[in-house]
Every structure is written in C-alpha cells, then in structure tokens.
Amino acid sequence: SRAKLFDEKTDVKITFKDVAGLEGAKEEVQEIVEFLKNPEKYTSLGGKIPKGALLVGPPGTGKTLLAKAVAGEAKVPFFSLSGSDFVEMFVGVGASRVRDLFKQAKDKSPSIIFIDEIDAVGRARGKNNFSGSNDERENTLNQLLTEMDGFGTNTHVIVLAATNRADVLDKALMRAGRFDRQIYVDLPDIRERKEIFEVHLKPLKKVDDLDIDFLAKQTPGFSGADIANVCNEAALIAARNNKTAVDKQDFLDAVDRIVGGLEKKNKIVT
Ligand code: ATP
Numbered sequence: 001s002r003a004k005l006f007d008e009k010t011d012v013k014i015t016f017k018d019v020a021g022l023e024g025a026k027e028e029v030q031e032i033v034e035f036l037k038n039p040e041k042y043t044s045l046g047g048k049i050p051k052g053a054l055l056v057g058p059p060g061t062g063k064t065l066l067a068k069a070v071a072g073e074a075k076v077p078f079f080s081l082s083g084s085d086f087v088e089m090f091v092g093v094g095a096s097r098v099r100d101l102f103k104q105a106k107d108k109s110p111s112i113i114f115i116d117e118i119d120a121v122g123r124a125r126g127k128n129n130f131s132g133s134n135d136e137r138e139n140t141l142n143q144l145l146t147e148m149d150g151f152g153t154n155t156h157v158i159v160l161a162a163t164n165r166a167d168v169l170d171k172a173l174m175r176a177g178r179f180d181r182q183i184y185v186d187l188p189d190i191r192e193r194k195e196i197f198e199v200h201l202k203p204l205k206k207v208d209d210l211d212i213d214f215l216a217k218q219t220p221g222f223s224g225a226d227i228a229n230v231c232n233e234a235a236l237i238a239a240r241n242n243k244t245a246v247d248k249q250d251f252l253d254a255v256d257r258i259v260g261g262l263e264k265k266n267k268i269v270t
Helices: 023-037 039-043 063-074 083-088 094-107 134-150 190-201 212-217 224-240 248-269
Strands: 007-009 052-056 078-082 111-116 157-163 181-184
Touching: 023 039, 023 052, 023 063, 023 157, 023 181, 052 063, 063 078, 063 111, 063 157, 078 083, 078 094, 094 111, 094 134, 094 157, 190 212, 190 224, 212 248, 224 248
Parallel strands: 052 157, 052 181, 078 111, 111 157
Antiparallel strands: 007 078
C-alpha cells in the first residue's frame, strides 16, 4: 500500500495552555499566530509575513507540541510530515510529495506546515549521507527551497520545522525568506519542570499532599516528554499495586525507571 503523504489536521485542539514553560518560545510564536489570524493587517502596510521559522532544541522538549499549539491558537489547518519519512521513501517521489504538501497547504491557507526532523532532508548538500540516496534527498531539499521561494506575500502559509541539529543544516535553508527565524526550545529548568508536571498530573488521581516542587527537584535533565512519561508510569505503578491514588513513592519508582531507560539509551548511542 501507498505510504502516507503527510498528515492533515483541521481542528487542532492544542493551545498554549497545553505547553508548559517555554515562555520565550511562546512569545515568539505568538507573533506567527497573529499573522495567521489576520494576515491582511500585516501586509496592508507593505510588510512581508515571514515564511518559516526553525524550532531548535533537544528531543522531547515540546517542539511538535508548540507547532500544533500555533495551529490551535490561530484555528488554522496543520499539515505535518517528518523529514525521516522522506529519506525512507521510494526514489523519485520526495520532490513530488513536497509539491503536493505545499499545494494542499496553499489551497487551505492560512495554514501551517510542520516538518519534524528537517535535518534528515535538510543536511548540507554534498555531504555524506548514510541513509537513502543522496540525490533523492537533494532533490527533495531543492523542491522545498523552490516552494518556499515561490510563496508570494499573500500565500499565508507558514512553515515551521524542528531539529535538534541546527549545525548540520544546509545554510541555504536559513537564508532570508526561508527559515530566517530560529526559536530555541530548551530543556526545562526546575520551575518549568514544575509547570510541566502540573499539566501532566491533571488527569491523574493522586494523593492530596503530593509535593510537586519535590518532583521537579528529583528530575534534573528531564525533558517534557520524560516528565509526561513519569506521570503515566507512576499511574500504572500505583494501579499495579492496587492503590486508589498515585502517591510519592509511585513517582519515585517511575523516575527510577525512566532514569534507567535514559541510561540504557545513552549506552547504545555512545
Ligand atoms: P522530538 O524532537 O523528539 O520530536 P519534540 O521536541 O517535538 O520532540 P514533543 O513531541 O512536542 O517534543 O513532546 C512530546 C510530548 O512530551 C508532548 O506530546 C507532551 O506530552 C510532552 N511535552 C514536551 N514538552 C512539553 C511542555 N513544554 N509542556 C507540556 N508537555 C510537554
């Protein structure tokens, strides 16, 4: 069967209140929300709306979540695909998929295109590539650049792309009129971890005296995705022990388990 072209969501429910911490990044994308909600207001004086922004930061820090929240806040359709999907695709189709994606997004503008793992397709041209055909990847990248250059000021499609390797990207991607804005999405500090816990604790049945400051203190280096995992894991551990509410010990056990998982993952990498 045919691999999926890209994903389209027309009724995104995620908003900024689902994204904990990341105040600076949210402020920066707020501007994009304003452009999408009221493009004419910004172009009426001759200004050009930015075409793209790069979300840069470690895995699991909320880049995808933030991009979705932009679509949810602006109430515009969200088109997404992952750069690694391109690389795995059959030869000769990457460029046409990019073309299809942009056509759909333009037809439904104002809209957002989100490209996760853009480094898979956007690595500097002419460098070694261990996965897939290099020509194929370059054709896909060239098509992406062509599409972005082809946008007029009244296209009203904004392309957000995510990477944790901004250093390997082809400089052509960062030129004016392409991904000329970089927005940093960093690992959360202790205060932000507390806020992320608050978001992910909400659906859990937990003891009344759970100390969230303590949980934030116990999780240095954890990403938002790790914290979401801890909360879910804690609920499962509590259930396994036939508890009626998730308590501090369940969270500590869950933290241990996630730390163990992270250590294993790091061992494979290094
Ligand atoms: P990757 O680089 O691995 O694709 P990412 O930066 O795109 O990661 P997301 O996919 O957005 O990260 O995050 C995964 C999940 O982690 C989210 O769906 C959410 O549940 C949780 N999460 C991450 N960051 C936050 C945050 N700042 N606030 C609330 N939840 C978060």
